[in-house]
Amino acid sequence: MNDNATPRWDDQLRANGYRVTPQRHLVFQAVAELHHGTPEEIYGHVHSQVEGVNLSTVYRTLEVLENVGLITHTHIEHGSPTYHEVQSQGHVHLVCRQCKAVNALAAEQVRPFVEALQQDPGFTVDLGHLAIHGMCAGCSETSGVAVAIRKDHTDE
Ligand SMILES: [Zn+2]
Ligand SMILES: [Zn+2]
Ligand SMILES: [Zn+2]
Numbered sequence: 001m002n003d004n005a006t007p008r009w010d011d012q013l014r015a016n017g018y019r020v021t022p023q024r025h026l027v028f029q030a031v032a033e034l035h036h037g038t039p040e041e042i043y044g045h046v047h048s049q050v051e052g053v054n055l056s057t058v059y060r061t062l063e064v065l066e067n068v069g070l071i072t073h074t075h076i077e078h079g080s081p082t083y084h085e086v087q088s089q090g091h092v093h094l095v096c097r098q099c100k101a102v103n104a105l106a107a108e109q110v111r112p113f114v115e116a117l118q119q120d121p122g123f124t125v126d127l128g129h130l131a132i133h134g135m136c137a138g139c140s141e142t143s144g145v146a147v148a149i150r151k152d153h154t155d156e
Contacts (some may be wrong), residue, residue: 009070013023013138016068023053027061031071031083036093036102074103074131084128086103096136103136 009028010020018024029032030045031037036047043058062083065071073081076095105128107114117123135143 006044012070013064018064018068023057024061024064026050026053027058027150028065031062031065032085033045035088036074036076038077038082038083040080042083072128074129076131086128090127093131093132094136095133096139097133098135098139101136105132 011027013020013024026046026049027042030042033040034045039055039059039062042062043053043055046053046058062071064072066083069086071083073083073087074093076093077081090107092107092110094103094105095101096103110127114125114127117125
């Protein structure tokens with residue numbers, strides 16, 4: 001059972017007692033295709049392919065897909081969570097406050113930090129949920145700041 005084969009998305013729904021519906025398939029596909037998307041973006045993607053799917057259905061479907069472990073979320077923006085596939089969660093998000101670019105940093109690159117927390121205080125990090133906000137290399141260069149330390153508090 002636990003080989004490298006990824007469980008099929010529909011099996012994962014059935015195994016958790018959910019029906020496989022075209023809408024669930026569409027929403028899951030939208031997350032996979034967008035890589036990262038807020039409910040609104042996912043809705044936009046689905047809506048461009050089929051009509052008759054509304055935003056609240058997308059919200060409910062995202063909850064179902066998250067419950068069965070197909071997708072998970074991070075917080076890139078204030079407000080809506082951003083969803084991505086569980087399969088792709090071996091990364092940390094680097095979010096540029098200036099240009100809003102989101103770059104994925106491989107889990108490997110933060111391994112010392114993750115391992116240190118694991119050892120003391122024995123904390124297991126949910127990597128896929130982690131978003132680090134700051135300024136990307138390009139924006140740091142143009143603004144002449146190497147390390148962005150913002151005094152304003154946008155986190156509420
Ligand atoms: Zn969260
Ligand atoms: Zn992600
Ligand atoms: Zn930037």
